[in-house]
Amino acid sequence: MDEQGKKTHLYRFHAQNGKIVPFAGFQMPVSYKGIIPEHMAVRTGVGLFDVTHMGRVVVTGTNAEAFLNYVTTNDVARLVPLTAHYSVMCNEEGGIKDDFVLSRQKEDRFFMVYNAANRLKNFQWLTKQAANYSVNITDVSDDVAMFAVQGPKAEETLQKVVTKDLSEIARFKCSWTKLSGFDAFMSRTGYTGEDGFEVFIHNTPISNPRNAIVAWNTILEAGKEFNIEPCGLGARDTLRLEAGMCLYGNDIDENVTPLEARISFVVKLKKEDFIGKEALIKQKTHGVEKKRVGLKVLESGIPRFKHEVFKDRMKIGYITSGTFSPLLKRGIAMAYIQSKYAVIDEIVHVKIRSKQIKAQLIKFPFYDPGQYGHTRKK
């Protein structure tokens, strides 16, 4: 491994066309044309992301469903083959070990895509918890190329290069297909709030990047008529924040529960025993003390990680991520604040340096879901 970090199949493209930064042990593109134009391409047309740095494992075996139901909070029994769901793994205290998308490729074969930074931690955790189950857990991260094709023109773009009829794949459904001749697995999922797909080209090690490069170039070519842009980690972050999606390490971590993060839709307390269940039931009964909220800044200024949030001069919380929203053209942020203040439309103040800046609590996403995102009216 290069001392600056691992390279993905597309490293040469990234280095020639974009700016490279170290990220979770990889040398990844932060942007090409610019964060704002890349962001807008995804909101109005289509963008292509290389997200090969993500951690990926395959879990197989007759016990796979029971095992995953024990280590994750969502209900894996409800996942029929070729569907996916968002979920988390918790520790015994209910703290989030990681968040991820789990797809069921076959009855006894699951595919889990989690955060690059947690790759080793997760693999060790899964392996440890699997001791009493007859399952195989294989880290395939280094053998799978992963791209995200996102935006209102994602389907039309991808349809030109895959064999599968994409109109048959609903959101959070998956399929096997041929992509420029290669076997690929795809799910109608993403981290931008927009419609789109995540595409996996299996059996493509980084040491033999050809198939991945061909697939990447084919998608870029297909998207030309929709002004496709290659997009870096910068736009990935502004897009997910506008959509109200959590970033592990900022908005969620082992000290936060899914109930506090307000992603309780991934916690199925009625299912059989799972790690963290007891703590989460207890918390649900007592109520959470802090909650994740969205803040839209009403003046100039951009809240950043660790800035403090005030109500009537009293500190009530802190910012976990903040950025400039290219769509709203103002500062937006996620914060954890005391639950009693978590009321939509309420005004709070964010301390940005010495100034107190007015911000309003909003319902996620930050944009109008009738106009942007996968729920937009066509």
Added chain:
Amino acid sequence: MSIGTVKDLVKVDDYEVAEGLFYHKEHLWVRKDDGKVRIGMTDFALKKLREIVWVELPSAGDDITQNQSFGTLESVKATQDLVAPISGTIGKVNDKLTSKPRLLNEDPYGEGWIIVVEPTTKIDVELKEIMNFEAAVKWHKELTEGG
């Protein structure tokens, strides 16, 4: 443009350094200009910050003091303090930056200038405390080799 002339731009790695200017370690440059002093931000700092989306600047008439913050730039990625490379009284503020902050990224040594200052009598002493062009080139080499 009446911005004065940038004689030459030297490239260190990906980053331009302009000849004839003085450089403060907080990445602001200084150009003497008919007894006045023009101040802007280095190409290096602006490329690291990426797209500037917001500027917060003082007004004409305000005083600035060497090594003290007089404003901020906000990019998509981060907030950057503007630390005064010299002391003086602000004569002109580049108002165009408010509506078009990208000028900073597009032309850091030209149209992306930030303020023009009437320096104090200490100007010559202050300029000795910051880097001249040659020192700045060397400094840029250290910055780029470091990471």
